[in-house]
Amino acid sequence: MPSIKAKTSVKRPTAAPEREDHRAFVAAIGRLVRLARAKRGMTRRQLAHASGASERYLAQIEGGAGNPSVIMLASIAHALDVPIIELLPRSNGRSAAMAQILDVLARTPRAELPALAELIESHAGRDAGIDRGRRIALVGLRGAGKSTLGRRLADALGWPFKMAGIAPFRRYERACLERVIDEHRAAVIATAGGIVSNPETYALLLRRTHTVWVKARPDEHMRRVMAQGDFRPMAQNREAMADLVAILDARRADYARAQAELDTSGDTVEQSCVKLARIVASCSGGGKQ
Numbered sequence: 001m002p003s004i005k006a007k008t009s010v011k012r013p014t015a016a017p018e019r020e021d022h023r024a025f026v027a028a029i030g031r032l033v034r035l036a037r038a039k040r041g042m043t044r045r046q047l048a049h050a051s052g053a054s055e056r057y058l059a060q061i062e063g064g065a066g067n068p069s070v071i072m073l074a075s076i077a078h079a080l081d082v083p084i085i086e087l088l089p090r091s092n093g094r095s096a097a098m099a100q101i102l103d104v105l106a107r108t109p110r111a112e113l114p115a116l117a118e119l120i121e122s123h124a125g126r127d128a129g130i131d132r133g134r135r136i137a138l139v140g141l142r143g144a145g146k147s148t149l150g151r152r153l154a155d156a157l158g159w160p161f162k163m164a165g166i167a168p169f170r171r172y173e174r175a176c177l178e179r180v181i182d183e184h185r186a187a188v189i190a191t192a193g194g195i196v197s198n199p200e201t202y203a204l205l206l207r208r209t210h211t212v213w214v215k216a217r218p219d220e221h222m223r224r225v226m227a228q229g230d231f232r233p234m235a236q237n238r239e240a241m242a243d244l245v246a247i248l249d250a251r252r253a254d255y256a257r258a259q260a261e262l263d264t265s266g267d268t269v270e271q272s273c274v275k276l277a278r279i280v281a282s283c284s285g286g287g288k289q
Contacts, residue, residue: 023064025089026064026065026066026067027064028089029061029064029068029073029087029088029089030061030062030063030064030065030066031062031064032086032087032088032089033058033061033062033076033080033087034062035250036080036082036086036087036197037062037080038243038246038247038249038250038251039194039196039197039247039250039251039254040080040081040194040197041142041193041194041243041247042080043243044058044059044062047076047079047080050079051072051075051076051078051079052075053068053072053075053076058076061076073087073088082197131207131208132207132208132209132210133184133185133186133208133209134159134185134186134187134210135181135184135185135186135187135189135208135209135210136153136187136188136189136209136210136211136212136280136283137189137190137191137205137209137210137211137212138150138188138189138190138191138211138212138214139191139193139195139196139205139211139212139213139214139255139258140193140213140214140215140255141193141215141216141221141244141247141248141251141255142193142221142225143216143220143221143222143223143224143225144214144215144216144221144224144264145214145216145224145264145269145272146190146191146214147163147190148269149214149262149264149269149272149273149276150188150189150190151188151190152269152273153188153273153276153277153280154187154188156273156277157186157188157280159184159186159187159188160184160186160187160188161187161188161189161190162180162184162187162188162189162190163189163190173192173195173198173201174198174200174201174204177189177201177204177205178204181204181208181209189205189209191205193247193251194251196251196254196255197251202254202257206257206258206259210259210260210280210283211257211258211259211260212258212259212260212261212262212276212279212280212283213255213256213258213260213261213262214262214264214276215255215261215262215263215264215265216263216264216265217265218241218244218245218248219241220264220265220266221244221248222240222241222244259283260279260282260283262275262276262279
């Protein structure tokens with residue numbers, strides 16, 4: 001009688017279901033990469049070329065669907081010129097004092113947050129005004145009019161005009177800014193739009209200069225950049241306007257920390273110069289214009 005072999009099934013291990021906190025972590029990385037890229041005015045194609053990743057993979061990462069390796073994330077961080085830690089969510093790595101501050105903010109009614117932010121800002125920089133001298137720094141997106149207005153203002157005041165933060169030398173941006181501040185008690189400084197992407201450098205600018213956010217409507221930014229014959233940082237990009245708006249949105253909160261604001265939309269250069277001169281004249285009062 002033939003023997004009957006019983007069939008045995010081998011249960012293969014199944015992959016553990018993706019945890020919700022893992023998905024949230026990956027999504028947070030994507031948001032940080034997207035924000036860092038927008039702050040630097042880089043297109044996805046430019047970041048792909050600089051990091052070695054494909055545009056498609058970068059899109060997956062930014063959309064929260066990609067799970068980059070440490071090596072890939074390091075390459076992306078290097079291309080963005082930021083420490084890799086800036087691309088990692090740090091909710092569990094904050095100091096006790098920072099955690100306490102965040103807890104207070106979480107319990108503060110939304111309507112009271114602006115006043116609380118002003119209080120923190122004024123406390124952090126309460127002694128800054130005495131060391132700002134007569135240094136005027138213009139910040140804002142490319143095409144706002146910083147260089148044109150800065151030169152005219154410097155000529156009118158008889159002060160030196162300085163360009164700070166040229167993109168290829170952003171690694172040395174802080175050292176250059178420190179030198180300008182140390183050597184000039186009075187100066188007009190036009191900064192690169194992406195200076196806000198370096199928190200320490202931007203904090204130095206806010207602390208040691210009277211800072212003015214020069215801004216305009218996105219369509220005016222685009223028109224002025226095109227008139228200059230230079231499409232950076234939007235070269236060969238069919239969605240240039242969308243990228244410009246994304247860059248502006250990513251930087252808006254940082255630009256808004258400036259001491260004053262100048263909207264050049266719809267104005268001639270002469271009209272904007274008059275407005276800027278009034279702002280500079282009142283800067284010593286420290287009020288938001």
